[in-house]
Amino acid sequence: MNCEKSTHGLQLTDVWKVFGLSVFLLVPIPASADDGEEDNVSFDGLVAIEGSRVHMAYVDPNADFSVFRRVAILDPHVAFRSNWQRDQNRSRSRNVRASDVERIKEDVAYLFKDVFAEQLEAAGFDVVNYADEDVLVLRPAIVDLDVTAPDVRSAGRSRTYTASGGAATLYLELFDSVSGAIIGRAADRRGSRRAGGFATASNRVTNRADARREFRVWADQLIEFLNEHYVVAE
Numbered sequence: 052m053n054c055e056k057s058t059h060g061l062q063l064t065d066v067w068k069v070f071g072l073s074v075f076l077l078v079p080i081p082a083s084a085d086d087g088e089e090d091n092v093s094f095d096g097l098v099a100i101e102g103s104r105v106h107m108a109y110v111d112p113n114a115d116f117s118v119f120r121r122v123a124i125l126d127p128h129v130a131f132r133s134n135w136q137r138d139q140n141r142s143r144s145r146n147v148r149a150s151d152v153e154r155i156k157e158d159v160a161y162l163f164k165d166v167f168a169e170q171l172e173a174a175g176f177d178v179v180n181y182a183d184e185d186v187l188v189l190r191p192a193i194v195d196l197d198v199t200a201p202d203v204r205s206a207g208r209s210r211t212y213t214a215s216g217g218a219a220t221l222y223l224e225l226f227d228s229v230s231g232a233i234i235g236r237a238a239d240r241r242g243s244r245r246a247g248g249f250a251t252a253s254n255r256v257t258n259r260a261d262a263r264r265e266f267r268v269w270a271d272q273l274i275e276f277l278n279e280h281y282v283v284a285e
Contacts, residue, residue, distance in 0.1 A: 097236055104272055105239035114227070114234035116280035119187040121177040123228060127163045128192040129156040135197060151203045159193060159219075162259065163266050167191075170270035176277070182228035189273075192222040195240070202255035217261070218242030221269050239272075241265045 091099035097109035110116075131152065139147045167189070168178040179186060198217040218240060225235030243261035 093236070095233065097233070103237075104275075105237050107239070108237040108276075109235065110225075111232070111234040114232075116187075116234075116277065118185055119277070120185040121179045121183070121187070122171050123179050123181065123186050123188045124164050124167055125188065125190045127160045128194075129159050129196060130192070130194045131156075132195045132197045139201065147201055147203055151201060155198060155201060156196075158259070159196065159262060162262055163191060163193060166263055166266040167270045167273075170267060170274060174274045174278070176274075184229055186228040187277075188226040188228045190224040190226060193219050194222060195220045198258060200258070202258060217258070219262075219265070223269075223273070237273075239269065241268065 091101075093099075093109050096111065098112045100108040100110060136147050136149075136152055171178055182188070196217070196219045219242075220238060220240040222238045223236070224233055226233055243265055
């Protein structure tokens with residue numbers, strides 16, 4: 052990972068201050084007919100991408116993505132689906148504690164950044180931790196997380212068999228790191244299915260492998276978009 056010092060001296064922790072935005076304001080507000088906006092234009096002027104491979108994708112039609120040579124990834128916000136912990140404890144003999152919930156959220160956030168950095172760097176993009184004129188900032192949120200069989204400590208030895216590792220929704224915003232302007236927004240939900248649809252033992256290792264596979268798909272979709280708009284200087 053490239054960690055050279057920026058000429059602007061603005062570290063990634065300062066980027067949050069530049070944006071001045073709350074992670075709890077992630078859900079886009081749909082455009083109203085009273086605003087005179089078309090269905091394919093968001094409330095803040097982003098335009099829908101036709102034929103997108105994700106559930107929802109908008110970009111600033113005036114943004115020049117070709118200027119971005121590097122990418123900064125903010126720490127993901129992670130949230131389970133409503134009542135996930137309660138539902139797990141109703142249906143399982145093992146108790147999912149608040150500490151388990153926090154541990155899983157931390158693991159998911161770390162794994163997401165690791166996979167995205169790995170895929171972006173393999174595709175030729177430097178991953179940095181500061182703002183600069185050629186740095187694109189990703190602000191991800193993983194919401195409605197539903198882990199089918201979380202691996203928690205329990206008395207005795209037991210195994211849980213599932214055909215699905217779970218599901219999650221990625222909400223991703225793209226920002227110009229210097230101006231703080233939002234220039235892209237996307238959302239997509241994915242669920243993992245085991246090969247052949249057969250139930251197999253689920254544990255921390257299999258859950259991590261399932262999550263890594265789905266995160267890699269999302270990262271590759273982002274890379275495909277960036278490559279379509281990225282112009283290498285001759």
